[in-house]
Amino acid sequence: MAQRLIVVGGDAAGMAAASQARRRRDRSDLEIVAFERGRFTSYSACGIPYWISGVVPERDQLIARSPAAFRNDFDIDVRLRHEVTAIDLTRREVVARDLDGGGEVRERFDDLVYAAGAVPLRPDWADTAAGGVFGVQTLDDGAALREWLDADPAPRRAVVVGGGYVGVEMAEALVQRGLSVTLVEQSDQPMSTVDSDMGALVAEAMRGVGIGIRTGVEVTGVEERDGRVSAVVTSEGPVPADVVVLGLGVRPNTALAEAAGLPLGPTGGIRVDLRMRVAGVPGVWAAGDCVETLHRVSGLPVHVPLGTHANKQGRVAGINLGGGYATFPGVIGTAVTKVCDLEVARTGLRERDAVASGFEFVSVVSESTSRAGYYPGARPMTVKLIAERPGGRLLGAQIVGWSEAAKRIDALAVALWNGMTVDEMTGLDLGYAPPFAPVWDPVLIAARKAVDALARAGR
Amino acid sequence: MAQRLIVVGGDAAGMAAASQARRRRDRSDLEIVAFERGRFTSYSACGIPYWISGVVPERDQLIARSPAAFRNDFDIDVRLRHEVTAIDLTRREVVARDLDGGGEVRERFDDLVYAAGAVPLRPDWADTAAGGVFGVQTLDDGAALREWLDADPAPRRAVVVGGGYVGVEMAEALVQRGLSVTLVEQSDQPMSTVDSDMGALVAEAMRGVGIGIRTGVEVTGVEERDGRVSAVVTSEGPVPADVVVLGLGVRPNTALAEAAGLPLGPTGGIRVDLRMRVAGVPGVWAAGDCVETLHRVSGLPVHVPLGTHANKQGRVAGINLGGGYATFPGVIGTAVTKVCDLEVARTGLRERDAVASGFEFVSVVSESTSRAGYYPGARPMTVKLIAERPGGRLLGAQIVGWSEAAKRIDALAVALWNGMTVDEMTGLDLGYAPPFAPVWDPVLIAARKAVDALARAGR
Structure with a gap:
């Protein structure tokens, strides 16, 4: 007889887990039922402001995959407007309320993915x-x-x-x-x-x-x-x-999880291991905005509700559920946004985070341009780096600029991910051509300035 | 008595070395004379096509720092239209011809920076x-x-x-x-x-x-x-x-160096150590398009004439000349360009390089978009990854796309620089927001595809 997977929450994390599990186990091996209390699955919540503004004209553009697509292409039984009201770990069943039709259903599970997301403050x-x-x-x-x-x-x-x-x-x-x-x-x-x-x-x-x-x-x-x-x-x-x-802001949506006895961490998010298994609860997985995760720089648990993490975590849970092997390695706090034409990006720790974590550090702010200064469209860009003192390991970076600025945080994020020092970073082989960067890339200029600051600080 | 530094070639590498040396040693300690056979110092050769096209209106916009600025701000004796015709390592002097005035000058040196650049084929x-x-x-x-x-x-x-x-x-x-x-x-x-x-x-x-x-x-x-x-x-x-x-293309400009007995490597470039000292020749340094350098992936010497390397190498030579400590860590072959609106980028090895180096590998090509698919201005982007098999270490990456594409190579370059595997890369915390990336960044999509290809290949 097929095993059953119940997914609580039909957005990014839950549906990524479901579809990854399905890729590895077909219906004769694993039935999948997903409960979603809203009217949509797998949509881009991050895109809502752009639909509100009209930049994105149609609501349905935000929907990555419809319930029908999950049913037809992935054989996943998606039940919209069904709110799970209880999880019984002993009997291994969930209770869900039909918000439109009324009434309740009970469904047994072998595995459960809890992906209830976050609730706004x-x-x-x-x-x-x-x-x-x-x-x-x-x-x-x-x-x-x-x-x-x-x-x-x-x-x-x-x-x-x-x-x-x-x-x-x-x-x-x-x-x-x-x-x-x-x-x-x-x-x-x-x-x-x-x-x-x-x-x-x-x-x-x-x-x-x-x-x-x-x-x-x-x-x-x-x-x-x-x-x-x-x-x-x-x-x-x-x-x-x-x-x-x-x-x-938001907090992890854990009322149901708490009632069921799932463990929460200090951030209020559900505690999971690297494979997205709920700590100490066999057969129960959690992913997305409801969990807490490791910050790789501070070493502390954090709650970072963001679609990209939710997708990655759901994928990891689904691969593991499907019999594969994957781990979620934690986050470093990378984020980008824009305000009209101004782009803003960060990764790693801010100064206050570095202080709170007990790091000693120098921080530098450098000004440069997005393109060679003489190339049309070159715009000012401000890069801030925070580097551990002594040693010079990059702890955090922030960028504010007018165009082609925000995604430069990725090079810094990968450097930080790998524990590079600002000294090592000055040698990085980054892409150079006049339409794309000054001959000294803004990232390299900032790294040089941080090296100088460390030297002045007696390293 | 002050020591003397002679710089052969007044473009990026030579003048970066001279100005870094000056920052650390003042005139009473080090006299600096720079010979340049052309009429300009420190200009952006990479910018010439954009001046030819008219995108950059004025020639002088390409000049980063004028001879007068070097004289006045850095106390460097720049002699334009002076071609060095001989280097005598025994007598430690150079002979330079005045291309306009006629006649020859001889100047002694304690240290010499050879930065004669490249000559076009x-x-x-x-x-x-x-x-x-x-x-x-x-x-x-x-x-x-x-x-x-x-x-x-x-x-x-x-x-x-x-x-x-x-x-x-x-x-x-x-x-x-x-x-x-x-x-x-x-x-x-x-x-x-x-x-x-x-x-x-x-x-x-x-x-x-x-x-x-x-x-x-x-x-x-x-x-x-x-x-x-x-x-x-x-x-x-x-x-x-x-x-x-x-x-x-170009080849290293080494006629003068060869005549003086400086050692050349297999690429035809001058052999230097990590501090940009010419191998086995005390007090002689070389930097820029005339030297060969280490490719960090293949482990082989390569000749990569590019302004960003010339600047970095010159800086390293100048810091060391000045009594400081710096090394040039080699290159990984990162390059970006554009053809009208099409952007092209690469880092690491191409397939043919990987074959020539003896690597076994898989390569994948993935299609995605520069922004969330629903966000206006999202353009197609093609990412190719080459990963070592087994093991999955990233060996090379290439990107072709229509906008906001080329500089994404930097994240891949930093991953490659740090020896990351494509498996590790799938977890990278890169910047996500709808105006800047799909929820799965093109880099992550490509990494996932490479992981799948490795699995199919039995890793």
Whole structure:
């Protein structure tokens, strides 16, 4: 008799695991049932801001693979609008509620992949009866926001609460739609995903495209009129708003996992081993935004919800489930984004992370250009490096620039991944031609500057 | 009494060495004299095609630092239009001829940096009395060509002989100037700097912008009319030409070095150690296009004339000359270029190099996109990987794509530099956001495909 795999959550991690398992085990060997409480499978949540802005015209462009494709091409029984409400590890079965039809189903499993993703941080004040307050975690969230924005008369004033990646990308999206946008951030600067010297460049660019930025401001509630939000109430007075978007970050979605007794780590994510097996629970796997993973530089567990990790982790779980061998080696915190034309990238540790981890280090900021200075289209680029002292091992890097900047973080990420020192990096053989780089690549210029800083610091 | 440093050749390598030496030793300790037979110092030879095309409007934009700047800011005695004609290692002096004023000077040295660059391969037929046949090795060469192109009536038909980087870039430049361009290549395909499957994509793009390509054709002479070239004579008949550009590659400029008894290696380049000391000749250093260097993958000496290496090698020589410590770690053959909008990149070994080095390997070619497929501006990108079999160590990579493609080679170059296997590479934490990459970066997709190929090959 075939074994059964139950997948909880039909987005990137869950469906990557399911399809990798299917590649290695056919239906006579493994039945696969995937429960997804939303209406979509395998979509790009990271793409939602670009659909909201209209840069991506159609919602369905964000869907990598439809439920029908999973059914037909992978023989995976995908059940949409089914929310798993309980996992019974003793009886090895799950209970799922049919959100549309009503009623409950019970399904037994031999293996279970828990891929329930993350839930947005939602302050109490956001639970208002007033319309117009939106998260953008799921495609359903995005659809609701888009419908609100498309209404007639259209909202004119937007407040984005929180200045992380989602907040900044949503602020850009709303500006592109022609709204007047204010970003409200509790700390002293948005984009705290990079150090404050680099973040200041981002804030400046955001103001440059007309995004109002209010920092050091706490939101305490909303005002409403006729059942619709009319302002955000803050520690420094009200900010008018016809629409409010939450970008306060997310936490691992683990309520169900906790109830079932799956172990959580210090970050609140599910604890898994390198093969994505839930620690100490045979036959149960977890992947994606609900797990915690190893930061390879700090050595500490971290929670980094990002589609690329979710896909990789799901693939690793699926290969192992299918009888193959794969491990997920952890992360180094690489991330890229853009605010209109400004590109922002990071990898490894920020200064505050390096301090928190106990590293001693030097940090340098260098200015150069994306192309040879004389080549048309050359734009300024700022590269920051953080290097361990003594020794010079690269601990972190950040880039802010105007074009062709962000993806240069990859060379730095691979250098960091391999434990290179900034001294070694000065010799790297990177691509050079005038349309693509100065004869000293910005990465090499930064590495040289870090070497000099280490020398001055007595290494 | 101060010691004396003589620099032979005032371009990238020589002047990088001189300025690094000066940073560490002031004039009372070290006098520096640099002889340059041309009219310029420290210019970007790689930029010449873009000045010819007009993309870079002014010649002087290509000059990184003028002789006056070296004199004033670095206290370096730069003597332009002075050709060193002899190096006497016993008496430790050089003889230089003043090309404009006439006469000779003799200068003693304690240390010598030999940075005479490369000389273009120039077939016998190119030594014609007819005007209109040009190399593009030096800025003086470029100036002569540009003058010819700017004449009235302007040349209409160009033939570029040789399909390497310079040939391809010059073909593009001449098309951009509105000429009718034919590229004549002796082998079966231009751009043999990448494997033929990837080179075919480049050839197709070149034809797409109107560059005529004649392969398998040998040039045997030129025809002339009224003292001007009128056609190139080939093994398959004449090809009309009002201007002929040579792009046949270069060889190390070592005549003077050989006469002085400096040792050459198997590539014809000067043999140096990791600190850029000429092997076995105390107090003599060499750097740039005249030296051979270690290929870190094949373990063999190679001659790779490229500005970025020349700068790095010059810097290393100068640091060591100045009493510091630096080594040049060798190269891995990274190179990038573009043909109109098509970008081409490589690092490491091509298939033929891998065969010649005795490696067993698998190679895979994968198709993906520069951005998330749904994000506007996503363009196709082809990534080829060559991985050692068994074991999976990355040996080489090539990329052809339409935008945001070429510099992705850097991540692959750093992976290769560090000896990563394609298996390890599948876990790399590269930057992901929809405007910058699909959720599986093209590099990761290629690595996964290589892993599959190794598995099929029994690893």
